[in-house]
Amino acid sequence: MKLRIQNGRVIDPSQGIDLVTDLYVENQKIAGIGDAPAGFENADVIDAAGLWVLPGLVDLAVALREPGFSQKGSIATEGRAAVSGGVTTLICPPDTNPIVDTPAVAALIQDKADEAGMANVFPLGALTQGLDGAHLSNMVSLTDAGCVALSNHRRPMASTKVLFRALEYAATHDLLVVFHPDESSLSEGGCAHEGLMSTMHGLAGIPETAETIALMRDLLLVEKSGVRAHFARLSCAKSVEMIADARAAGLDVTADVAVHNLLLSDQVLNQFNGHYHVLPPLRGEGDRLTLIEGLKSGAITAICSDHQPHEKMAKVAPFSATEPGMANVEVLLPLALTLMDEGDLDLSTVLSCLTYGPASCFGLEAGTLAVGSFADFVLFDSTAQWDWTLDNRKTKGQNSPYFGESFNGRVMSTFISGQRVYHLA
């Protein structure tokens, strides 16, 4: 099958391309940009005039909730939510039930994802058995079964010694480890950034040091063990500096940030609205601005949705009793694009952090329109105005402060390996 995506604005940060032209697809892959390759005279044509043609988004954190939490979401519902948001490749965390600590669970998730026919799904494997922090998982078997990296999620390790041994073992086999820097003895019991807002409202605080102490320890252990490392969901200004310094010193580390930590600060807590309960917490305005600077400087190279769908009741409680997380994968792209105005970021940086940037963190062949790569791409109407509501949502989750908001820009079609998997009716 041959396909010509005609007259769209093709933007691909991985190649520095931004021009109105044609994109060609053949045999599931990108065949060319600009002039037609040979044999495309009679190709099927999709008119993309007025639309942006983007690489499919790569989202480093989409909880699918399957197996184990069908009241919150499933691979089918969250996969559909992802592609409706333009996400063609996603990484899902290991905190399912059962936990992704055996090849069987990793295989189950990928089989179900194939069956659903939505986004390309790569599970994270548990770093320790049952995420107990004490016993190493069968890391190599997990990786062989399709896990792209290993992580203990936000669960604490039994000791620094166990953590170091896990890193050494992973380094032995050149495996990637994902860290959620968090010193649990400092964050335990907290539900909001420790600052004026949490103090005023009597919410137990999570100090910045819960993240920075863990991050510094982890960086030292990464250096000593030589493991490849990715740091997930930075929330503090100091963390950005620490990652930048580590990278400048030649350490092989990357980092991402959740889109809500770029757009919101703890000022929103005055409403006691449990939809703003996330981990790591929404921090101060200074932290938020420094995270944006981190994208500009390249210290942080990925923006993720940190999509965590919940049933309605999970948020129907006083703030601290609600379950943390937002379900924003559907609106990741329009949310991130508001950073151009809010944070003075250029379009190329924002798109890079949603596509090639996150793909590179994990060494995935995705997030690019380079000739020969899989034809995962998105048609995006940057001028479409629409309301995201509980009624038109795709995710099963009912937890986002953005329901009822008006958005500029909407994904019209999503293609994976040249096949259209989503089209806005």
Next chain:
Amino acid sequence: MMRSDPRALQLNEHGQLKHFLTLDGLDKTILTEILDRADSFLSMGEQSVKKVPLLRGKTVVNLFFENSTRTRTTFELAAKRLSADVINLNIETSATSKGESLLDTLKNLEAMQSDMFIVRHSDSGAAHFIAEHCTPNVAIINAGDGRHAHPTQAMLDMLTIRRHKGTFEGIKVAIVGDILHSRVARSELHAMTTLGVEEVRLVGPKTLVPDFFSEMGATICHDLEAGLKDVDVIIMLRLQKERMKGALLPSEGEFYRLYGLTEESLSWAKPDAIVMHPGPINRGVEISSEVADGEHSVILDQVTNGIAVRMAVLSMAMSGQVQSDDVLGDEK
């Protein structure tokens, strides 16, 4: 999707109280009205017939998710003196099912057609949560939510200060002890900055008095003598025993040595300073018996004033609900 500001949540279309959740955002006029009305109820309390019919025919539910004998009793007395029917519910909650049981409990009580819930809960923001999820026309009164607010306690303290000092202008107040965990201190700080108190000092070690309070308009003092120097009012807070377990303090003994109110430390304040405590007091932990029972102590006045302030707040919130109903009726 910005929801209504919870500070506005407690006011009706005319700017009158319809819930009483926090003092944050309430202006001087409303706070003064509460104090004036409480004053008039106080004089009534001295008469032989103590009841007024302001809440006649109304059902008031004391909904206590946390134990409290004193607060619940004074709310009950206040409601009864306003001629309301009062039901007391003490509800134990398990940590895991807290959220769901709270909403379920609420729905059940709504079905009983109550007119007012007086709520105490261990989660900050619980009263806001209930006000947002309750059917309209039920007034929610916050009787203490987590560390967040205890607005009737703060207002009874304001009444006590006004009755003893005559004014808030030029008054200096020291609040001593566990500020970090205190909903009383937070509400008092809002009340005092709104009513024009000259200076509020928060006194205690760094573990119990975070610097963030200075951004709320307080002066932070880690030394008791500096904190008490020339103050007109001393408010001692209760020290919970579990603070020692959390490594916030070494011992009760050392706390008493450094921050306990004794006759000696009281002498650093103004000669006519009053001593307050939200109760129940720990003698020999935060305050000596001599001071607690001494001539500067107004601790028992606070209890009496508490009934009057709660009568004022209950009657105002109920009438604010009725006013709000009238507006809805006109629109229909």
